[in-house]
Amino acid sequence: MAIEISNYISMAIRSALPILICGIGLVFGSRAGIVNIGAEGFMLIGAFMGVVGSYLFSSAWIGVLVAMLSSMLISLIFAYFTVTVKADQVVVGMGINMLAIGLTTTLFRRLFGMNTEPIKIESFSPLAIPGLSDIPILGTSLFTQHAPAYLIFLCIPLASFILFRTDIGLKVRAVGEHPRACDTVGINVFKVRYGAILFSGLMAGFAGAYLTLGLLNFFVEDLMAGRGYMAVAAVVFGKYSPVGVMLAALIFGAGDALQYRLQAGGSVIPYQFLLMIPYVLTILAICGFVGENKGPAAMAQPYIKE
Amino acid sequence: MAYLEMKQITKVFPGVVANDNINFSVEKGEIHALLGENGAGKTTLMNILYGLYRQTSGEIWINDKKVAITSPKEAIDLGIGMVHQHFMLIPALTIIENVVLGMKENKQILDLKRAASDVCAEAAKYDMTIDPFMETWKLSVGQQQRLEIIKALYRGVKLLILDEPTAVLTPQEVSVFFTMVRKLSEEGHTVIFITHKLPEVMQLCGRCTVLRHGKLETTVNINDVKNKQELARLMVGKDVEFSVQKTPAVPGEEVLSIKNLNARNNKGLPALKNVSFDVHAGEILGVAGVDGNGQSELVECLTGLRKIDSGVIRIMGVEIPKLAARTILEQGVSHIPEDRHRRGMLKDMSVKENLILMNYFKEPYSTKGFLNWKWISGYAQELCKEFNVKTPSIEEKADKLSGGNQQKFIVGRELERKPKLLIAMHPDRGLDIGATKYIQSRIVAARDSGSAVLLVSTELDEIMELSDRIIVMYEGGIIGLIDDPQVTREYIGLLMAGTRPQDSLEWMSPCP
Ligand SMILES: Nc1ncnc2c1ncn2[C@@H]1O[C@H](COP(=O)(O)OP(=O)(O)OP(=O)(O)O)[C@@H](O)[C@H]1O
Ligand SMILES: [Mg+2]
Numbered sequence: 175m176a177i178e179i180s181n182y183i184s185m186a187i188r189s190a191l192p193i194l195i196c197g198i199g200l201v202f203g204s205r206a207g208i209v210n211i212g213a214e215g216f217m218l219i220g221a222f223m224g225v226v227g228s229y230l231f232s233s234a235w236i237g238v239l240v241a242m243l244s245s246m247l248i249s250l251i252f253a254y255f256t257v258t259v260k261a262d263q264v265v266v267g268m269g270i271n272m273l274a275i276g277l278t279t280t281l282f283r284r285l286f287g288m289n290t291e292p293i294k295i296e297s298f299s300p301l302a303i304p305g306l307s308d309i310p311i312l313g314t315s316l317f318t319q320h321a322p323a324y325l326i327f328l329c330i331p332l333a334s335f336i337l338f339r340t341d342i343g344l345k346v347r348a349v350g351e352h353p354r355a356c357d358t359v360g361i362n363v364f365k366v367r368y369g370a371i372l373f374s375g376l377m378a379g380f381a382g383a384y385l386t387l388g389l390l391n392f393f394v395e396d397l398m399a400g401r402g403y404m405a406v407a408a409v410v411f412g413k414y415s416p417v418g419v420m421l422a423a424l425i426f427g428a429g430d431a432l433q434y435r436l437q438a439g440g441s442v443i444p445y446q447f448l449l450m451i452p453y454v455l456t457i458l459a460i461c462g463f464v465g466e467n468k469g470p471a472a473m474a475q476p477y478i479k480e
Numbered sequence: 481m482a483y484l485e486m487k488q489i490t491k492v493f494p495g496v497v498a499n500d501n502i503n504f505s506v507e508k509g510e511i512h513a514l515l516g517e518n519g520a521g522k523t524t525l526m527n528i529l530y531g532l533y534r535q536t537s538g539e540i541w542i543n544d545k546k547v548a549i550t551s552p553k554e555a556i557d558l559g560i561g562m563v564h565q566h567f568m569l570i571p572a573l574t575i576i577e578n579v580v581l582g583m584k585e586n587k588q589i590l591d592l593k594r595a596a597s598d599v600c601a602e603a604a605k606y607d608m609t610i611d612p613f614m615e616t617w618k619l620s621v622g623q624q625q626r627l628e629i630i631k632a633l634y635r636g637v638k639l640l641i642l643d644e645p646t647a648v649l650t651p652q653e654v655s656v657f658f659t660m661v662r663k664l665s666e667e668g669h670t671v672i673f674i675t676h677k678l679p680e681v682m683q684l685c686g687r688c689t690v691l692r693h694g695k696l697e698t699t700v701n702i703n704d705v706k707n708k709q710e711l712a713r714l715m716v717g718k719d720v721e722f723s724v725q726k727t728p729a730v731p732g733e734e735v736l737s738i739k740n741l742n743a744r745n746n747k748g749l750p751a752l753k754n755v756s757f758d759v760h761a762g763e764i765l766g767v768a769g770v771d772g773n774g775q776s777e778l779v780e781c782l783t784g785l786r787k788i789d790s791g792v793i794r795i796m797g798v799e800i801p802k803l804a805a806r807t808i809l810e811q812g813v814s815h816i817p818e819d820r821h822r823r824g825m826l827k828d829m830s831v832k833e834n835l836i837l838m839n840y841f842k843e844p845y846s847t848k849g850f851l852n853w854k855w856i857s858g859y860a861q862e863l864c865k866e867f868n869v870k871t872p873s874i875e876e877k878a879d880k881l882s883g884g885n886q887q888k889f890i891v892g893r894e895l896e897r898k899p900k901l902l903i904a905m906h907p908d909r910g911l912d913i914g915a916t917k918y919i920q921s922r923i924v925a926a927r928d929s930g931s932a933v934l935l936v937s938t939e940l941d942e943i944m945e946l947s948d949r950i951i952v953m954y955e956g957g958i959i960g961l962i963d964d965p966q967v968t969r970e971y972i973g974l975l976m977a978g979t980r981p982q983d984s985l986e987w988m989s990p991c992p
Contacts (some may be wrong), residue, residue: 187592204624245796300863339589339590339651340588340589340590341586341587341588341589341590342588344573344577344581344590345582347573347583348570348577349571349887351570351571351573352568352569352571353568354568355568355570355581356570356581356582357532357552358530358532358552358562358564358568359552359568359581359583360552360553360556360557360582360584361549361553361581361582362551386988406851410877431883439634470572471571471572480527480533480534
């Protein structure tokens with residue numbers, strides 16, 4: 175039983191991580207007034223490029239780096255269309271998602287061929303923290319994660335600090351609320367929004383790479399299963415704060431892990447219903463199940479100077 | 481040469497020439513007034529100087545150097561600061577965050593505590609107290625105005641542009657504010673001051689530039705101007721009537737009755753304490769008081785925008801606290817809100833659409849759920865003409881109108897509904913003298929045709945001129961009810977400051 179619980183928690187955290195990593199980036203984007211549906215596509219690019227990087231350089235970390243840079247490049251396209259051209263953010267986001275599916279599918283088939291046996295890539299292996307990981311149940315589940323997991327959990331207080339206590343964080347929050355007022359105090363609204371979007375891209379790339387190099391250990395076409403959208407939902411659910419996103423992601427992760435558990439345990443409930451668990455949670459979150467939850471006031475509005 | 485020179489500035493918006501070949505110069509250290517009717521182009525000219533708009537043609541020279549100001553950042557780098565007509569505050573941020581936002585001096589890790597004590601000290605110099613860690617959305621309009629001024633002063637600018645900074649300040653606040661502006665000018669700062677209140681110009685400014693219909697009318701020395709009538713003539717081009725004709729009120733039945741009303745403010749503290757009064761058909765009840773003494777909360781309770789703790793509010797005998805805002809309006813209530821941007825209009829919708837917000841679902845605005853655009857356009861056109869709303873067309877986005885013209889269409893819309901009860905808060909905020917007099921006469925006309933009017937204003941002169949009875953609010957309660965026309969300004973001023981004169985005069989009937 176103890177092993178069961180420990181495995182479950184461990185699985186929940188691992189399922190939560192891609193959503194969490196992507197979500198941290200999205201918090202900054204959302205705070206700057208960007209609705210980033212394109213997160214799904216950014217993450218998919220990251221997932222694919224992570225595999226490519228790891229395959230070419232035989233290092234999961236280099237895979238992550240390649241993934242982050244690639245997703246950032248894609249997010250630059252998103253930024254150009256939404257901030258400079260002032261196109262609708264949701265439309266551009268959907269476009270990016272379709273582009274990402276096409277691009278990764280095509281490139282995957284070109285590079286690795288079709289229907290060949292799974293390619294060999296370097297992926298992350300669990301890293302037990304000496305001492306801590308010996309604690310029963312919690313120790314094994316919390317402290318035998320992959321290296322990026324520790325990194326991300328350490329990043330959460332840092333992200334909170336940056337968002338709420340630094341000058342750049344204040345600018346990001348202000349730009350999402352009232353871009354014109356920011357303009358009048360000399361802030362370059364476009365620069366801040368570009369920065370926030372690029373950072374979202376960077377983190378989405380990381381999230382994607384973790385998905386393929388930490389969680390699944392392979393790349394298949396269409397492997398996202400809506401995790402990017404769930405990250406967007408987690409940001410809303412988490413009331414646009416890093417800590418909130420962490421809690422939201424963990425809840426989603428718990429739902430996901432539950433679904434695996436129940437399936438494996440031969441539940442009487444048809445598996446289709448189990449598969450729905452994370453998505454039902456997402457819908458509840460988006461529907462404002464968390465009570466009054468006002469997003470940034472200038473959400474999704476392009477800033478137009480005179 | 482002058483410190484600041486704007487040469488042959490022209491600014492064309494689609495359908496409007498807002499500035500037409502304007503030459504404007506200001507000397508170092510002077511307090512220079514910029515006057516003109518609503519829509520004359522004052523804000524536009526200053527927005528060009530501040531880098532918010534780019535001029536279509538013309539040059540700006542500062543200290544004999546030609547400068548290209550393409551963004552507020554460049555203006556700020558040149559030492560220019562601006563208090564905007566429509567506040568540039570971010571409601572979700574705290575006061576101190578609003579003050580330091582975007583400052584070059586900020587360290588990467590913000591020390592808000594230090595900044596807060598600096599700002600409080602700066603504010604104290606001008607007799608202002610602020611709670612730096614309060615969220616800005618909780619502030620009343622007057623408090624926001626003061627915050628904007630502090631924000632500009634804290635930045636230590638060389639040239640300060642003030643676009644209608646006194647529109648919602650009380651006389652006391654205005655005099656403190658003037659002391660501070662004079663001090664700035666003595667220290668060598670240059671101030672450009674936009675206002676519609678001519679006595680302020682006479683009192684404070686050295687020179688004055690007048691714009692009319694986007695063109696430069698003249699620049700005069702205030703010493704050469706005999707009185708405010710002369711200034712008004714320069715602005716409007718003809719003589720202006722300063723007083724409003726008014727006959728004694730003939731009060732009818734009770735329209736609004738409030739008994740022991742208690743409510744809390746946005747901070748959760750008691751804002752209204754056992755407030756009771758009534759307003760009758762055919763009278764104007766003025767609510768005087770320093771801003772922030774419960775007036776905003778009172779109006780919000782009456783219009784269904786704030787929950788009450790206890791008490792009874794009846795409009796035409798119907799108890800309203802449980803009703804939705806729409807139902808209250810349907811009782812025949814009109815509301816001119818204190819903050820036109822927050823509660824009076826939808827910025828991104830056209831003037832025409834803004835004019836039907838309360839009525840779109842009724843005949844003849846719509847039939848069976850379909851809007852009668854043809855009829856609505858005609859109606860909007862009429863209303864704009866009647867209230868002299870200057871706009872290139874009724875299709876213009878409300879946001880693009882000058883501040884005073886936005887106010888005019890809101891007031892027009894509310895008066896046009898022929899209310900049984902008109903709740904008007906700062907109804908002539910930002911209106912030029914002509915428009916102010918017109919609106920005031922319309923309010924009196926509404927009274928004469930049987931409306932009950934609740935007039936809330938921080939401007940004592942307006943209250944005294946229009947009201948048939950006056951209540952004075954202080955710290956959430958009613959400190960005095962005055963129905964003698966002979967009562968003096970000074971006396972009301974004392975009540976507003978919270979002192980209840982000892983000799984209980986017989987016309988003073990304190991509320992239960
Ligand atoms: N952003 C804009 N787009 C289009 N037209 C505009 C814009 N800003 C101002 N205008 C037009 O320019 C003219 C001048 O407006 P401005 O705001 O400068 O007037 P103002 O003198 O400040 O008036 P008020 O006393 O009412 O504030 C108005 O007719 C207005 O409709
Ligand atoms: Mg103006």
